[in-house]
Amino acid sequence: MRSKLLIVFLFIFSISSVIGQTTDIPNISYSGTPRKYVIADIEVTGVQNLDPKILVNISGLKVGQQITVPGDEVSEAIRRYWQHGLFSDAKIKAKKIEGREIYLEIYLQERPRLSEMYFHGLKKNEIETVEQKVAMMKGSQVTPFMVTRAEKYITDHFVNKGFYNTEVNIVQKDDPSKPNHVTLDINVDKKDKVKVSSLTFEGNEVLSDGKLNRTMKKTNEKGKVLNFFRTKKFVVEKYEEDLTAVIGKYNELGYRDARIVSEEVSKNIEDNTVDVKLVLEEGNKYYFGDISWVGNTIYPSELLAYDLRIKKGDVFNQTYLDERLITDEDAVHNRYMDNGYLFSNITPVETGVRGDTIDIEMRIYEGQQATINKVIIRGNTKTHEHVVRREIRTKPGQLFSKSELIRTVRELAQLGHFDPENISPDVQPNPDNGTVDLVYQLEEKANDQIELSGGWGAGMFVGSLGLKFTNFSMRNFFNKEAWRPLPTGDGQTLALRAQTNGKFYQSYSLSFTEPWLGGKKPNSLSFSIYHSIQTGVSSSYYDPRYSYGGGYGGYPGYGGSYPGMQDPDAIDQHMKITGISLGFGKRLRWPDDFFSLYTEASYQRYDLLDWNYFIMQNGISNNLNFKVMLSRRSIDNPIYTRQGSDFSVGVEFTPPWSMFQPDKDWSKASEEEKYQRIEYHKWTFKGAVYKPIDNANKLVVMGKMEMGFLGYYNKYLQSPFEKFVLGGDGMAGFSMYGSETIGLRGYENSSLTPYNTQGSYDGNIYNKLTMEVRYPLALQPSATVFALAFLEAGNAWSQYEDYNPFELKRSAGVGLRIFLPIFGLMGIDWGYGFDESLYRRNAGGSQFHFVIGQSF
Incomplete structure (x- = not known):
């Protein structure tokens, strides 16, 4: 019995020694003679908001498991809790030992939860932005990692704004009104923005200081008129981008060996600015030499060279070479892509440098043609799928074509039902079977329009009401379930408009357009009808301010008055216009x-009195x-x-x-x-x-x-x-x-x-x-x-x-x-x-x- 009590005492003493307030995992050591026990029960104490069963699972211990006391199983359980980061204290002790069975108690102290955050040194709009970046919600646990991350996010945010010397200090305090809750005082001292006092260059002969200054779009000297509308703050990330832009500019001019030998950013404490000095080595200017094509069996080298639009003797420009091979709409690679060769690629390889001349070998892998397998449409929550599919030019079973993919994006944008900036086709190639799946991700946008206006002019009130529904569905007009609030989704356009100021002027119009008559071909049918009535203006609306007098060459409105304003009988005058039109549109395939x-055929009737x-x-x-x-x-x-x-x-x-x-x-x-x-x-x-x-x-x-x-x-x-x-x-x-x-x-x-x-x-x-x-x-x-x-x-x-x-x-x-x-x-x-x-x-x-x- 004494030996058992001694083992229990040593076990509790050794486990308790791991208690600490930091996230460092303790170094656990045991003394005593290890013995094997079977876990009979595990009890979790000290927590209020977490599920005990889940906490037991975190430990890796379970009832019926054989463990060694002292041993690695308990040490590993302690380490797991510390690594989890949600606990400020973790203990495991033996409540009771009966024979070979041991009853364990796991004591856990949760880290405090966030009660409130208080920002100091920031404006209201800055606080809103910073809160989104920090993303610490009330009630969430406050860990050292989260506090450190918050300090970094806030610092980086203001550094990117030009406050290069920003200091952030977060103070944690217990909230006396809520047990195990804390408040965070976030103190931000942005200090002044760091601006560029001077930007100087050495070693540049090909590009002048002015051209280099214009190339560095985000790093500009303060106090210069030419930089009045340009940012003058010094941001390390933007500065590094500008350094890359400088080298890129030299490369475009053929100086591909150009490099920045040294860069010096000197801080001026007095006015919180920096002086930037760049020492450049421009190197030699290079030209394209022989350009050969290898691996092309589908298209002759002469045709590919014509598409490339680069000839021997041209200034070597890596950026332009990449554009003509891949990026441009009429690039060389697109000739392959438009003929189904989705898996093809072109790799330019320098085969020799002869003085200032660089020979290029275009190594082509053509691969097999890719057939379109699936065309998937997502995001059309309002527009019916058949309206989208009839505009898609990439059909299942066809060869893949990049130009048809681009054209489809244009056609979908022209519909007006989707945000054109967020139409993103996802090309999912399947090289194993030579197919490709296309996913068109769409984002619906509201495009129905309403016009409601009123105004006072020429001595009278004029009001108008206009409604334009650009995604109407006439076939569901009599379907009660489709009125939400109107039947929509078929891409038809219905427009109604009325304007009046009473009996002196009235105008009414109705128009309807079906873009796909019959639903199989892009043939449009449009219909409109309108009617307007204008009379003279009653003498009760006469206002001498509208009489200009004198006349000027007989021009209306300069010969004494606006129409009818001074004529008491003008109310009997009128001009009535009634019109109707029917139009038919057809998309052509030629040229x-x-x-x-x-x-279109239309008719107007003018009635004048x-x-x-x-x-x-x-x-x-x-x-x-x-x-x-x-x-x-x-x-x-x-x-x-x-x-x-x-x-x-x-x-x-x-x-x-x-x-x-x-x-x-x-x-x-x-x-x-x-x-x-x-x-x-x-x-x-x-x-x-x-x-x-x-x-x-x-x-x-x-x-x-x-x-x-x-x-x-x-x-x-x-x-x-x-x-x-x-x-x-x-x-x-x-x-x-x-x-x-x-x-x-x-x-x-x-x-x-x-x-x-x-x-x-x-x-x-x-x-x-x-x-x-x-x-x-x-x-x-x-x-x-x-x-x-x-x-x-x-x-x-x-x-x-x-x-x-x-x-x-x-x-x-x-x-x-x-x-x-x-x-x-x-x-x-x-x-x-x-x-x-x-x-x-x-x-x-x-x-x-x-x-x-x-x-x-």
């Missing part, structure tokens, strides 16, 4: 499948016209376009009604008789090209040209409708009856449009040129925001004899665009018109323009 053809503000004052005019438009659209993103082009040429015409009455003298006909049936032919051309001009594909330049011509069959029957109205924001106003408005920023609305002797707009031909530079500020599903700067020029003429494409009115300015899914595109521009208008005084100069639902 390539970016082309489409659109045809005492309408003194138009060339025709009384009567009914009928306009039956047909439209044909050929377009090619290859842009990558309909909202923020980075690359691609958009061209269209169209003709709109009416039957030549006058030719059916060859004996009639139309010069003597009344206005009502002349315009009973409108006749004209109208030609338009628009073209836009987009190109990114930075490596990140963010800064984009857009060039656009457009023109239009309105002709006639009979010189006595020139159409009073379908005129071109140029100038301003391009948004149609009440006075633009049956006309096409074209914006030209920097000038007042319609101010660049000629007019006839009746005071009506008479723009029958126009030209317009635009160049924009765009930069995105936010590209998120919830909002797309980009800034722009523009140059524009344009003009309109009445007669073809007066047309001069070089006589353009010029403007320049800046703007901002915001696309919100529920409201569509909105924006504001400031433009300055440099030239005088022939048709309105002071039309140019400084002008602000608001944009709603359109883009220039």
